[in-house]
Amino acid sequence: IGVILGLEGSHALNDTVGAELDELYRLGLRMIAPTHRFDNAFGGSSEGCDRYGLTMPLGKRLIETAIARSMIVDL
Numbered sequence: 001i002g003v004i005l006g007l008e009g010s011h012a013l014n015d016t017v018g019a020e021l022d023e024l025y026r027l028g029l030r031m032i033a034p035t036h037r038f039d040n041a042f043g044g045s046s047e048g049c050d051r052y053g054l055t056m057p058l059g060k061r062l063i064e065t066a067i068a069r070s071m072i073v074d075l
Contacts, residue, residue, distance in 0.1 A: 004072065005029050009036030009045075010062060017062045025069055032066050033074035034059050 005028045013020045021032075034042040042059035066073050
């Protein structure tokens, strides 16, 4: 049996990439999905209204930061 602690939709990061992600990583978070059902500052979801995809600068930064930590990025 194995478990990977993940965050589906990054709303909990309060529209920032920094201390919150670092703390969650320290606590064992290893998978992150920038969006889930709703658009947020990181990008647009498949059911969202704006449909701006992961081209948002903050979304790119989140993905780059997660990759730098060898985290799984769920798109």
